[in-house]
Amino acid sequence: MTVSEMQNEILRLKKERDVCVLAHCYQSQSVLEVADYVGDSYGLSVQASKAPQKTVVMCGVRFMAETVKILSPEKTVYLANPMAGCPMAEQMDRDLIEGVKSQYPDHAVVCYINTTAALKTVCDVCVTSSSAVKIIRKLENPNILFVPDKNLGDYVQKQVPEKHLMLLQGGCPTHASVGEKETLLQKDRHPNALLLVHPECRPEVVALADFVGSTSAIMDFAEHSDAKEFLIGTEMSIAEHLQFKCPEKRFIPLSKKLLCTNMKCTTLPDVLAAVRGEAEPIELPPDVLMGARRCIDRMIELG
Ligand code: 13P
Ligand code: SF4
Numbered sequence: 656m657t658v659s660e661m662q663n664e665i666l667r668l669k670k671e672r673d674v675c676v677l678a679h680c681y682q683s684q685s686v687l688e689v690a691d692y693v694g695d696s697y698g699l700s701v702q703a704s705k706a707p708q709k710t711v712v713m714c715g716v717r718f719m720a721e722t723v724k725i726l727s728p729e730k731t732v733y734l735a736n737p738m739a740g741c742p743m744a745e746q747m748d749r750d751l752i753e754g755v756k757s758q759y760p761d762h763a764v765v766c767y768i769n770t771t772a773a774l775k776t777v778c779d780v781c782v783t784s785s786s787a788v789k790i791i792r793k794l795e796n797p798n799i800l801f802v803p804d805k806n807l808g809d810y811v812q813k814q815v816p817e818k819h820l821m822l823l824q825g826g827c828p829t830h831a832s833v834g835e836k837e838t839l840l841q842k843d844r845h846p847n848a849l850l851l852v853h854p855e856c857r858p859e860v861v862a863l864a865d866f867v868g869s870t871s872a873i874m875d876f877a878e879h880s881d882a883k884e885f886l887i888g889t890e891m892s893i894a895e896h897l898q899f900k901c902p903e904k905r906f907i908p909l910s911k912k913l914l915c916t917n918m919k920c921t922t923l924p925d926v927l928a929a930v931r932g933e934a935e936p937i938e939l940p941p942d943v944l945m946g947a948r949r950c951i952d953r954m955i956e957l958g
Pocket of ligand 1: 697785
């Protein structure tokens with residue numbers, strides 16, 4: 656089968672079997688082309704509750720498929736490649752957070768959506784990179800334990816100085832791989848380029864940026880900007896997708912280290928197998944479904 660024959664077979668089966676394919680923007684171009692919806696983590700979680708189909712295939716990482724299951728427990732949800740996990744989501748578990756909570760009972764617990772469903776059950780609200788500032792500003796409690804991403808936490812703290820954020824040592828290994836020196840070198844090489852970065856990047860890289868935002872916000876900014884050249888400080892697929900969208904502009908990945916192998920392990924054959932139902936559906940215990948739902952519902956309500 657060629658790439659386009661496989662894509663056509665996926666499109667045919669989606670209709671026949673009433674399947675919705677959701678894809679995170681970090682997926683490869685061939686996967687994005689067969690998706691019903693492409694977005695960042697926030698967009699995907701909102702879309703998950705709206706999709707009318709009975710089956711959802713998530714092309715992304717495990718916590719994203721869990722979010723779909725939590726919001727639509729009646730649906731059959733497949734993670735297109737079951738090995739795609741987010742390393743940051745695995746860094747902290749429920750026991751660790753319960754331990755910290757017991758030492759700081761006056762803190763509200765806010766988790767990034769990049770966490771397991773089990774961890775969400777012990778948090779008050781979750782946030783995505785595009786909704787974190789807005790939601791944390793709205794919380795009544797001035798003291799917040801924010802997990803797991805300390806870079807995103809640092810960014811939020813600077814935007815919301817009236818709150819006190821307690822941060823732990825977690826983060827995205829992909830975004831945190833780029834340092835200040837490499838960023839300055841790239842800025843020197845491309846003096847006319849605007850630097851757009853994700854808040855999962857290190858604070859010293861964020862400090863050099865012309866724009867900071869979630870994946871979708873970066874894409875939106877680049878598409879609508881009058882500038883012609885951009886250094887893209889997030890997973891490198893975004894530079895490629897932007898190049899397809901705006902061929903008259905130039906998009907340069909900030910670093911070749913900005914590659915998430917978990918996001919990239921989903922292939923078109925994985926999507927075909929999942930659309931055929933040849934995959935293991937996501938299952939979560941009822942107490943986890945309920946506890947995590949409360950946390951995600953609060954995010955949608957506040958965000
Ligand atoms: P957003 O989708 O919120 O931009 O987050 C990026 C990311 O790393 C997802 O895993
Ligand atoms: Fe996780 Fe980072 Fe990959 Fe996103 S880019 S899935 S946060 S490791």
